Amino acid sequence: xxxxxxxxxxxxxxxxxxxxxxxxxxxxxxxxxxxxxxxxxxxxxxxxxxxxxxxxxxxxxxxxxxxxxxxxxxxxxxxxxxxxxxxxxxxxxxxxxxxxxxxxxxxxxxxxxxxxxxxxxxxxxxxxxxxxxxxxxxxxxxxxxxxxxxxxxxxxxxxxxxxxxxxxxxxxxxxxxxxxxxxxxxxxxxxxxxxxxxxxxxxxxxxxxxxxxxxxxxxxxxxxxxxxxxxxxxxxxxxxxxxxxxxxxxxxxxxxxxxxxxxxxxxxxxxxxxxxxxxxxxxxxxxxxxxxxxxxxxxxxxxxxxxxxxxxxxxxxxxxxxxxxxxxxxxxxxxxxxxxxxxxxxxxxxxxxxxxxxxxxxxxxxxxxxxxxxxxxxxxxxxxxxxxxxxxxxxxxxxxxxxxxxxxxxxxxxxxxxxxxxxxxxxxxxxxxxxxxxxxxxxxxxxxxxxxxxxxxxxxxxxxxxxxxxxxxxxxxxxxxxxxxxxxxxxxxxxxxxxxxxxxxxxxxxxxxxxxxxxxxxxxxxxxxxxxx
Numbered sequence: 001x002x003x004x005x006x007x008x009x010x011x012x013x014x015x016x017x018x019x020x021x022x023x024x025x026x027x028x029x030x031x032x033x034x035x036x037x038x039x040x041x042x043x044x045x046x047x048x049x050x051x052x053x054x055x056x057x058x059x060x061x062x063x064x065x066x067x068x069x070x071x072x073x074x075x076x077x078x079x080x081x082x083x084x085x086x087x088x089x090x091x092x093x094x095x096x097x098x099x100x101x102x103x104x105x106x107x108x109x110x111x112x113x114x115x116x117x118x119x120x121x122x123x124x125x126x127x128x129x130x131x132x133x134x135x136x137x138x139x140x141x142x143x144x145x146x147x148x149x150x151x152x153x154x155x156x157x158x159x160x161x162x163x164x165x166x167x168x169x170x171x172x173x174x175x176x177x178x179x180x181x182x183x184x185x186x187x188x189x190x191x192x193x194x195x196x197x198x199x200x201x202x203x204x205x206x207x208x209x210x211x212x213x214x215x216x217x218x219x220x221x222x223x224x225x226x227x228x229x230x231x232x233x234x235x236x237x238x239x240x241x242x243x244x245x246x247x248x249x250x251x252x253x254x255x256x257x258x259x260x261x262x263x264x265x266x267x268x269x270x271x272x273x274x275x276x277x278x279x280x281x282x283x284x285x286x287x288x289x290x291x292x293x294x295x296x297x298x299x300x301x302x303x304x305x306x307x308x309x310x311x312x313x314x315x316x317x318x319x320x321x322x323x324x325x326x327x328x329x330x331x332x333x334x335x336x337x338x339x340x341x342x343x344x345x346x347x348x349x350x351x352x353x354x355x356x357x358x359x360x361x362x363x364x365x366x367x368x369x370x371x372x373x374x375x376x377x378x379x380x381x382x383x384x385x386x387x388x389x390x391x392x393x394x395x396x397x398x399x400x401x402x403x404x405x406x407x408x409x410x411x412x413x414x415x416x417x418x419x420x421x422x423x424x425x426x427x428x429x430x431x432x433x434x435x436x437x438x439x440x441x442x443x444x445x446x447x448x449x450x451x452x453x454x455x456x457x458x459x460x461x462x463x464x465x466x467x468x469x470x471x472x473x474x475x476x477x478x479x480x481x482x483x484x485x486x487x488x489x490x491x492x493x494x495x496x497x498x499x500x501x502x503x504x505x506x507x508x509x510x511x512x513x514x515x516x517x518x519x520x521x522x523x524x525x526x527x528x529x530x531x532x533x
Contacts, residue, residue, distance in 0.1 A: 056398025172214025453502025
């Protein structure tokens with residue numbers, strides 16, 4: 001006979017993120033088997049991701065079905081921002097209105113647009129910005145690099161007038177001895193530009209003069225040939241920096257140089273063998289770390305650089321096999337990422353597979369991994385975290401913004417499934433009676449609670465329809481920290497009657513996000529237990 005009614009509070013809603021690496025039998029309570037279109041907010045709750053809205057109202061020479069595939073915020077010495085972007089084989093400036101930027105020839109009484117515009121091989125430009133000169137004569141330049149295309153500088157034409165694009169060589173100087181200066185990666189650090197993966201020489205880093213990023217020849221410029229360090233079969237993929245270290249990511253190795261602020265004393269500090277970066281645009285600086293995508297998953301570099309005896313942290317440990325399968329089916333040159341400091345997440349976008357992978361960076365799990373979810377409806381082809389703490393997205397027909405709670409007017413679905421649990425009693429039969437779920441939401445929402453037994457692929461469900469705007473709250477709002485939500489937010493306790501029995505339980509929550517956010521605060525399951533037959 002079933003015993004007394006028992007309450008299992010917070011039943012498996014520990015919000016530890018996805019874990020597809022462990023089996024469903026051994027998965028720790030608190031992990032999720034499914035987490036789609038979710039985030040982990042700063043209070044540790046599971047909530048709906050934001051949606052996006054289109055900023056571009058006039059896309060000019062960009063077709064509606066052509067994606068923006070690169071976005072860069074260029075801030076000049078006066079603190080003014082211009083957004084540069086690429087799509088459809090063209091370069092643009094602006095967000096609301098995309099204005100095509102032509103490529104100009106050499107300065108000759110002021111630069112003149114080339115009569116025949118170059119045909120670009122792709123839109124995956126990597127941008128960087130560097131100040132030229134100092135003091136009153138300081139100016140801001142932007143630079144653009146992409147394999148198969150001459151490197152370009154974005155500057156005030158003849159140091160006056162509007163900003164224009166010019167190819168290195170038409171303005172500035174390319175390294176000597178190269179037929180085509182077409183680096184695939186560019187990074188500004190230590191007062192210089194650092195470039196790599198030139199088609200003719202994929203194991204050499206070329207660096208510019210100090211505060212003169214357009215000149216790669218003459219006093220102060222130079223090169224670092226790492227071919228002897230990593231072997232001729234490895235190639236440079238990306239370049240970044242961390243403290244005073246210059247970090248050169250190759251496909252299978254990472255080369256670290258110290259004292260990079262002075263090329264006369266720069267020295268090889270370390271070579272990390274067997275681990276490299278496989279996607280240029282997966283590298284992100286977080287202020288305290290460097291994150292990059294390797295063959296075995298998403299990794300953190302900081303611990304390796306600072307403490308050589310410590311292992312490299314693997315942020316994707318809980319979804320390692322799935323992620324490895326994903327990247328094996330993806331064109332790595334199309335992989336994009338962003339670190340969004342405002343919401344403390346890293347987003348890895350796999351456009352070919354039409355999904356994005358969210359990594360929460362607020363809190364590290366005990367095994368060193370980050371809490372992870374999947375976004376399957378928001379897959380931009382470019383991302384840019386802006387100075388004013390917005391996140392811009394490269395979408396079909398223009399530039400969008402991570403904002404609101406619909407995808408340009410379309411709804412999307414939040415889905416969350418817990419790990420299997422025996423509620424601390426592995427040898428008893430559980431008879432489900434009811435569940436209470438505390439939800440923070442606004443607007444009208446249908447909340448669906450799903451539950452199943454004993455690893456079955458089938459489940460039962462209960463739907464609760466609620467108008468959260470008019471629903472009264474019986475909770476202390478400050479206790480649940482809902483200030484980040486829109487006005488009209490309500491805290492509600494949803495009571496649902498359940499039924500059925502089993503030894504192992506599984507729960508899920510689904511709801512459609514259509515203009516209003518949802519956050520899951522707590523679940524309490526009421527059940528009775530009995531002996532197994």
